[in-house]
Amino acid sequence: MRILLTNDDGVYAAGLRALHKELAKLGEVTVIAPALEQSGVGHAITLLDPLIVSSIDDVDGSQLGQAVEGSPADCVKLAIYELMDRPPDLIVSGINHGANAGINVLYSGTVAAAIEGAFFEITSIAVSLEYSEHFDFPYAARHARRVIETILSNNPPAGSLFNVNIPSHNRGEPKGIKVVPMGVGRHGEGFERRRDPRGRTYYWMTYAPPFRLEGEESDVIALADGNITVTPLQFDMTRQTQLDQVRGWTWPGPETS
Structure with missing residues (x-):
């Protein structure tokens, strides 16, 4: 099996290297990732600048992969x-430095890379590790490989898209694996107003991850409870249930002079 591994934290990120080691147990891994960190870029693509590609060596001197001066979606x-001389059988994006659960899915370059893979009808999986002061990426990579093996063993249709979040190792071993929907509630966001040394006002985004939320179990709630979460996603944003209603509205006819 040929696996394309990418991320949004950059080709030198510890999460990517840990996942590369585990994915090598499943097949031939090709690393093509951003040259620099691209967190929060979502599904941005580069249109006005050239995409420069460089070969990157691993710590032992062997070739790790290629760095692209662009976004995660550009890389895919x-x-x-x-x-690549032919498309991969699987695309994995991660391991992200911090969870991508709830509405963060919409901003995530990690998830965007997986979505881009699904565009090409290739099974694609985004993997993220919940934030902690000290990330344990080998721990997360081992759990990620087990989840990925399970997904593949069930032969999902081509182009299937999955978002996986792994709880911090500070919580101990995960309680289990929960297949849950993406949470859509807003939580923990805000801005801290400050002044710089010249007296100018600026704002710094703040975020407090929820440790307990009420309501239907979602990726946010299950992850906060110490579970690995798996969420099947789709990139078709059409609100199918409202199509017929909107078609029934009275729309203006052609303009006449």
Whole structure:
């Protein structure tokens, strides 16, 4: 099996290297990832600048992969169209430095890379590790591999898309694996107002991850309870249930002069 591994934290990120080691047990891994951190870029693509690609060596001197001076979505597009001799069988994005649960899915470059893979009808999986003061990526990579093996063993349709979040190792071993929907509530966001040394006002985004939320179990709640979460996603944003209603509205006809 040929696996494309990418991320949004950059090709030098510890999470990518830990996951590379585990994925090598499943097949041939090709690393094509951003040259620099791209956290929060969502599904941005580069249109006005050239995409420069460089080879990157691993710590032992062997070739790790290729660094692209672009976004995570750029990496997947370029990998499939130009850098790989044939498309991969699986695309994995991660391990992200911090969870991508709830509405963070919409901002995540990690998830966007997986979505891009699903565009090409390739099974794609985004993997993130809940934030902690000291990340244990080998721990997360071992659990990620087990989840990925389970997904593949069930032969999902081509183009299937999954978002996986792993709880911090500070919680101990995960309680279990929960298949849950994406949470859509807003929580923990805000801005701290400050002044710089020249007296100018600026704002710094703040975020307090929820440790307990009420309501239907979602990825946010299950992760906060210490579970690995798996969420099947789709990129078709059409609100199917409202199509017929909106079609029934009275719309203006052609303008007449």
